Amino acid sequence: MNASNTIAAAKKGRWAVAAAFFANGFVTGSWAPQIPVFLTRLEISEFTLGLLILVFGIGAIAFMSWCGHLIARHGSRSVMRWFGIAAAFGLLIVALAPNVPLAALSMLLFGGVIGGMDVAMNSNAVAVEKKLSRAIMSSSHGFWSLGGFVGGGIGGIAIQTYGYLAHAAGVTVVALVILGFALRHLIVEDRHVAAEHRKFSLPRNPAIYLVGVMALFSMIPEGTVLDWAALYLQQEFGADIATAGFAFGCFAGTMALVRFLGDAIRNRYGAVTTLRVSSLIAAAGMLVAGFAPTPWVAIAALAFCGLGIANMVPIAFSAAGNQPGMSAGAGMSVVTTMGYSGILVAPSAIGFIGGHTGFAPVFVAVSALLVVVFLLAGLARSADFVPVAQPAE
Structure with missing residues (x-):
């Protein structure tokens, strides 16, 4: 071909x-x-x-x-x-x-x-x-x-x-x-x-597990908003059900919108820069949601957070699939398993903590996880591409 x-x-x-x-x-x-x-x-x-x-x-x-x-x-x-x-x-x-x-x-x-x-x-x-x-x-x-x-x-x-x-x-x-x-x-x-890695074994390169941590810390906020944001608005602000429903709806809406724009952003500015800016936007939104004085400020903050969360997991997955020295399947298997574990395990732990402390401190703590992603963003360099020569017309 x-x-x-x-x-x-x-x-x-x-x-x-x-x-x-x-x-x-x-x-x-x-x-x-x-x-x-x-x-x-x-x-x-x-x-x-x-x-x-x-x-x-x-x-x-x-x-x-x-x-x-x-x-x-x-x-x-x-x-x-x-x-x-x-x-x-x-x-x-x-x-x-x-x-x-x-x-x-x-x-x-x-x-x-x-x-x-x-x-x-x-x-x-x-x-x-x-x-x-x-x-x-x-x-x-x-x-x-x-x-x-x-x-x-x-x-x-x-x-x-x-x-x-x-x-x-x-x-x-x-x-x-x-x-x-x-x-x-x-x-x-x-x-x-x-054809690589025909024998079933875990990758030995520690970098892939750090990329997995990035995916994990990027997906925990998504699970947090999905499962607990509405309850947060009801319990701590007295919001009605209709208002509380806007919490995840606005978050998911901005996230979906930016995902369709995210590839162009990443192609222009690179995976590392995009991930760093995205993680800071998400962290800021989650932090403001934790300190919000009204339910509508919290909803706006979560919508802002969705702008940042949108590109974080896709970049982590691209970095996983482009790790030097291992197949895309091996890297992707580790990172998707670690990432989705955050959505599956974190909500129950967050519910337990929130039941004792309230959910505002939880949102503040989750913002700290997003700062960790910012610090690890250099590991996403493998997600960038070297331009290849296009065929002559």
């Missing part, structure tokens, strides 16, 4: 992986409106529901840590095909579970295939970045956010109109149609990249 055909294939691959991100976000977002039905259908308590959601997280982390080995052996395109098709059926399997034991097994599998697909699609996005010599990771995550918005937004209406089982089946069909396009056009990594 000549240089012109390689670039053309990479451009198709760029939109294919974007479609995969959308499909993953769509299936994940479609789970949210299923939760109330899931609770009443199985006649379980909120505590049991929390345990089942934890099982989802355990499945995701377990498959994420294993997926790097599979990608190193078979390449991200092949692994994406396996996990992508399985992920399309994940919500339907959960909706069909008739009792708690089978629901636990289905949640474990649902989390596993979603997590495995997550690692594979991020690894493939890194491969596209290498082919094109420019960033696409932030906008790819923007498509995930868009998919989650669509899935969550129309899910409740679909369930109310057609029932939870028809909704789950419809989500499966839509995801399969999208993936039918995406899986045909995903690019294949260079042979020597996919």
Whole structure:
């Protein structure tokens, strides 16, 4: 394949992986409106529901840590095909579970295939970045956010109109149609990249674990706002439910917007500078939210925080997939597992602390984690690209 055909294939691959991100976000977002039905259908308590959601997280982390080995052996395109098709059926399997034991097994599998697909699609996005010599990771995550918005937004209406089982089946069909396009056009990594690290082992380079810390500290704020911002506004400001709902909504809105602009920003200013500025913006927003005198100041501060958070995880993932001396799959497996552990583990710890101290000190403490990302930002240098010569017309 000549240089012109390689670039053309990479451009198709760029939109294919974007479609995969959308499909993953769509299936994940479609789970949210299923939760109330899931609770009443199985006649379980909120505590049991929390345990089942934890099982989802355990499945995701377990498959994420294993997926790097599979990608190193078979390449991200092949692994994406396996996990992508399985992920399309994940919500339907959960909706069909008739009792708690089978629901636990289905949640474990649902989390596993979603997590495995997550690692594979991020690894493939890194491969596209290498082919094109420019960033696409932030906008790819923007498509995930868009998919989650669509899935969550129309899910409740679909369930109310057609029932939870028809909704789950419809989500499966839509995801399969999208993936039918995406899986045909995903690019294949260079042979020597996919062949590395055939034996399953953890990377020995300590830098990859520091990048994982950056991802962890970048994702904890997202989980904090998602799970506790509304309660913070209700308990400490007396905000009504409608006002409290704006906390995560405004945060997610600014984050999604900037993710679609983030690649251009990063291509112009570089990964390190973008990450440093982003982490300071996020830290400032979180700090102001912790000291806010009114709920609307807190909402505005969280929206400002979303501007910074948007690009931090995509840059960390790009840095992971471009670490010298290791395959994209191996680096991505470590960093995604560490990063998503923050969303899965941190909310319970934050809830425990917030219950004893209030949530204002929690938001201030989380801002300190973002300062740590600022200090570690130099490790994102591997996410930058050296321009390659374009083929002559």
